Amino acid sequence: MMNNIPTFVKWAGGKKQLLSQFEPYFPMEINRYFEPFVGGGAVAFYIIKQYSPQEVNLSDSNEELVNAYNIIKDDVDSLIGVLGEYKKRHSREFYYKIRALRPNALSRLERAARFIYLNKTCYNGLYRVNAKGQFNVPMGSYKHPAILNEHELKEISRLLQNTSVETKQFYEIEDKAKRGDFVYFDPPYYPISKTSSFTAYTKETFLDQEQERLAKLYTELDRKGVNVMLSNSDSDFIKNLYSGYHINFVLASRMISCDAKGRGKLKELVVTNYLPAHQLQISAYPAPDSSNK
């Protein structure tokens, strides 16, 4: 099940590899789902497949990414057509020509195709823009970049049919989520060392102030009776912000230095405001009362 979760972009902080470790921390039932830092969508697609929520609200502040979701949802066949064309024409020259195009001057379909094409062919699937908001990642050195995966795009299109995907700041969900809803937050991680800092998904940065604002929102949603789960790095700053909640750990394989040897297992946090299902089951059986013996 975890292996057949489709994705259409390589995205920093993607959660596909962590889904099996996340499973015990999801609530038992999910009726209305919110994911305001949806990124590559691995968790969203998993939740849709596994829990079939009645309502799914996905959002992200990256407008290009959100536009791509909506084109996949509404016009996947045309998108497949354009990406097929890009795949044939792919070359160094073509990459820089497409990169130089300004999204605002393109149709929504062309914007989505450009975004996916650049993601699949650029260096490390990185998304980085300059101060003017222009994508500036150089071309990667892939022999056969996976520019078009028709099967995955069609499956994602099917999964998105009853879903809303919007460009939003994370805090805009505050008034939307109600008692009993489930919200999963996967913000840009708090840096655990100066060199590991990677928060430049969009023009904006995500620093201490944003993490604090997110923790406030978490508390506010908790107060309303919303089920809330959050991932972040295993840092004292974050543990302090969420010290009143259930702090659980998962082990992620992440690039922790620039060379491949730096790949290692890193502890990451999963914070829930409810007792995860497996712990609930354990505490449902009271400890044997030795006084009866």
Ligand SMILES: C[S@@+](CC[C@H](N)C(=O)[O-])C[C@H]1O[C@@H](n2cnc3c(N)ncnc32)[C@H](O)[C@@H]1O
């Ligand atoms: C860690 S990634 C999410 C990874 C995702 N769960 C996945 O599996 O690929 C964080 C996302 O937050 C988005 N983001 C950054 N700042 C934001 C903000 N202020 N409001 C909403 N989204 C934001 C970024 O565009 C990025 O897609």
